[in-house]
Amino acid sequence: MQAEIYDKVHVETDGVKYEGTLMPSQTDRIVLKLKNGYNIGLKKESAIITLLEKKEEKKPVNEKVSAEKKVKAKLPNISILSTGGTIASKIDYRTGAVTSQFSANDILLAIPGLEEIANYNCRMIYSILSENMRPSYWVELARAVYEEIKNGANGIIITHGTDTMMYTAAALSFMIETPVPIVLVGSQRSADRPSSDNAMNAICAAAVAASDIAEVCVVMHGSTSDDFCYIHRGTKVRKMHTSRRDAFQSINSRPIGRVEYPSRVIKTQSSFVKRGEKKLMLHDKLESKCALIKYATGASNESLLFHSGSGYKGIVIEGTGLGHVSTEWIPLIKTVTDACIPVVMTSQCISGRVCDRVYDTGRDILKAGAIEAEDMMSEVALVKLMWVLGQTQEIETVKAMMQTNIAGEMTRSTRPS
Numbered sequence: 001m002q003a004e005i006y007d008k009v010h011v012e013t014d015g016v017k018y019e020g021t022l023m024p025s026q027t028d029r030i031v032l033k034l035k036n037g038y039n040i041g042l043k044k045e046s047a048i049i050t051l052l053e054k055k056e057e058k059k060p061v062n063e064k065v066s067a068e069k070k071v072k073a074k075l076p077n078i079s080i081l082s083t084g085g086t087i088a089s090k091i092d093y094r095t096g097a098v099t100s101q102f103s104a105n106d107i108l109l110a111i112p113g114l115e116e117i118a119n120y121n122c123r124m125i126y127s128i129l130s131e132n133m134r135p136s137y138w139v140e141l142a143r144a145v146y147e148e149i150k151n152g153a154n155g156i157i158i159t160h161g162t163d164t165m166m167y168t169a170a171a172l173s174f175m176i177e178t179p180v181p182i183v184l185v186g187s188q189r190s191a192d193r194p195s196s197d198n199a200m201n202a203i204c205a206a207a208v209a210a211s212d213i214a215e216v217c218v219v220m221h222g223s224t225s226d227d228f229c230y231i232h233r234g235t236k237v238r239k240m241h242t243s244r245r246d247a248f249q250s251i252n253s254r255p256i257g258r259v260e261y262p263s264r265v266i267k268t269q270s271s272f273v274k275r276g277e278k279k280l281m282l283h284d285k286l287e288s289k290c291a292l293i294k295y296a297t298g299a300s301n302e303s304l305l306f307h308s309g310s311g312y313k314g315i316v317i318e319g320t321g322l323g324h325v326s327t328e329w330i331p332l333i334k335t336v337t338d339a340c341i342p343v344v345m346t347s348q349c350i351s352g353r354v355c356d357r358v359y360d361t362g363r364d365i366l367k368a369g370a371i372e373a374e375d376m377m378s379e380v381a382l383v384k385l386m387w388v389l390g391q392t393q394e395i396e397t398v399k400a401m402m403q404t405n406i407a408g409e410m411t412r413s414t415r416p417s
Contacts, residue, residue: 006055013047022049076154076210078118080108081144083137083160083168084128111199117206117264121153130161130168130186135288135386138171145176146282155181155209157202162186162239162247165218169234170380173216173407174387177281182216183209184234188245197221197245204229204259211266213256214275215408221245222258231256231266235380235409238350252351252375253411285390290314292382294348301329308336314385314398316344317370318378323347323354324361330368337369340395344371344385344402346378371402374410384409 003009003022011018011032018040023031029041030049105122108114125144126137145156160168169184176182185205187198197220205219208231216234223246232250241247257268291307295317307315315336319325323345325333333343345365347354353375356362366372373381381402388401405411 001051001054003049003051004055007051008053008055010050010052011042011047012050013042018042019052072119076118077121077152078155078157078206078209079121079123079148079153080157080159081141081148082122082124083126083133083141083158084130111202113199113203114206117203118155118210121148123148128161130164133161133164133168135171135286138168138175139284139286141168142172142175142282142284145172145178145182146280146284149178149180149280153180155211156183157205157209158182158184159202160184160186162188162220165248166237166239166377167379167383169216169218169237170383170407170409171286171387173234173409174384175282175284175286176216177278177283178216179214179276179278179280181209181211181213181275182234184216184218186220188221188243188247197226200226200261201229203264204261207259207264207266212275213266213268214273214277215256217256218248219259220248222255226261228261229259231258231268233272233408235376235407238377238379240350251377252353253408283387283391286386287313287389288386290316290382290386290389292316292318292378294318294378295320295325295329299326301326301332304329304332304336308332308339308341312341314342314344314389316346316373316378316382316385318346318348319354320348322358322362323356323372324359324365327361327364330361330364333365333370334368342371342385342389342395342398342402343369344373344381346373346376346381348378371399374403376409380409 005022005024007022009022018032020032020034023033023039025031028044030044030047031039031041033039108120108122125141148156165184165186172182183205185201187196187201189196201220208219218232218234218237219229222228222230232248232255233253236250236253237248238251239247240249254270256270256272257266259266289312291312293303293315317325337343345354345356354372356366356372388398392398
């Protein structure tokens with residue numbers, strides 16, 4: 001009997017024997033999923049395939065019926081909004097790459113432990129990898145979140161790619177005043193990898209969505225082991241590693257808390273807005289025409305002129321140390337601010353705060369009209385500037401709002417490391 005896709009087979013090629021499940025392939029290679037969960041590609045021409053076991057024939061599954069379990073009266077109602085990302089991804093055997101292919105229902109079906117925590121309403125907003133996110137999508141997502149809460153959701157889970165999750169978390173933090181938890185969650189490794197973090201992250205996110213923490217937050221692995229997830233405030237979190245499962249860290253702030261796994265016990269570490277303390281409000285106007293410029297040694301000030309002359313309404317500069325740029329940039333900063341285009345100074349340093357009162361350069365930058373971003377990360381300052389300019393164009397009000405703590409993005413003092 002000839003082996004077919006998803007049959008268990010034995011493959012011998014070049015004197016080496018392999019055993020696993022035959023996977024789809026549109027190349028000249030045999031793709032075999034080994035027992036450890038990893039996939040390998042083998043040359044077809046020299047391979048001897050022996051059938052070990054036929055794939056299990058399953059009846060067609062109605063995903064909607066399967067995902068919509070019996071409603072449990074005592075459990076909270078949580079909405080899962082899917083935007084894509086690795087948590088909703090698997091291998092595309094056409095290209096060999098990881099692509100966003102799963103819906104919110106797929107996630108619910110794939111992680112049975114979720115049904116013990118809440119009843120769910122699943123809704124796909126986008127199916128994209130997070131590098132394709134844009135400010136207009138934040139607005140649509142914020143409106144979707146607002147609608148779900150208005151319609152009775154006790155908590156929101158947003159599945160999102162990790163690369164730009166911090167931008168979306170910051171945007172939602174400014175756009176929505178929420179009486180319930182809004183939790184962004186993703187995974188560093190796709191669902192078909194044995195080291196995937198998708199299930200644990202999703203279960204911990206659901207625990208937070210059902211909790212008393214009524215803020216926009218990011219829930220991701222807290223260590224390289226499967227023992228707990230951190231709960232990061234949406235305006236204080238940054239992805240700090242390309243591939244580690246514990247890539248996300250709170251910057252200039254402690255995490256709100258942690259979720260122990262598998263117990264799902266939540267231990268808080270800092271103050272937070274509690275469920276029901278705020279009334280639901282949506283402030284969804286953004287000015288997307290804002291730029292983030294990174295200063296580097298010897299960088300030409302022409303980049304500042306380019307952005308100010310290209311219709312940009314606001315500029316964030318990621319300066320050195322305490323928030324400095326070359327003295328050659330200072331006259332141009334004044335030219336830009338005199339044109340009522342706000343310029344916000346941040347730092348390239350990960351921790352600490354901007355202080356332009358220590359050195360002459362900094363004092364001159366302030367005299368030129370720049371706004372200190374305190375201890376905001378540059379990406380948060382960019383998103384906040386977009387949001388502030390969506391609320392007002394009055395330059396003095398913009399300055400005041402940029403230096404006001406609105407969603408936990410600024411702290412009074414920097415915590416010693």
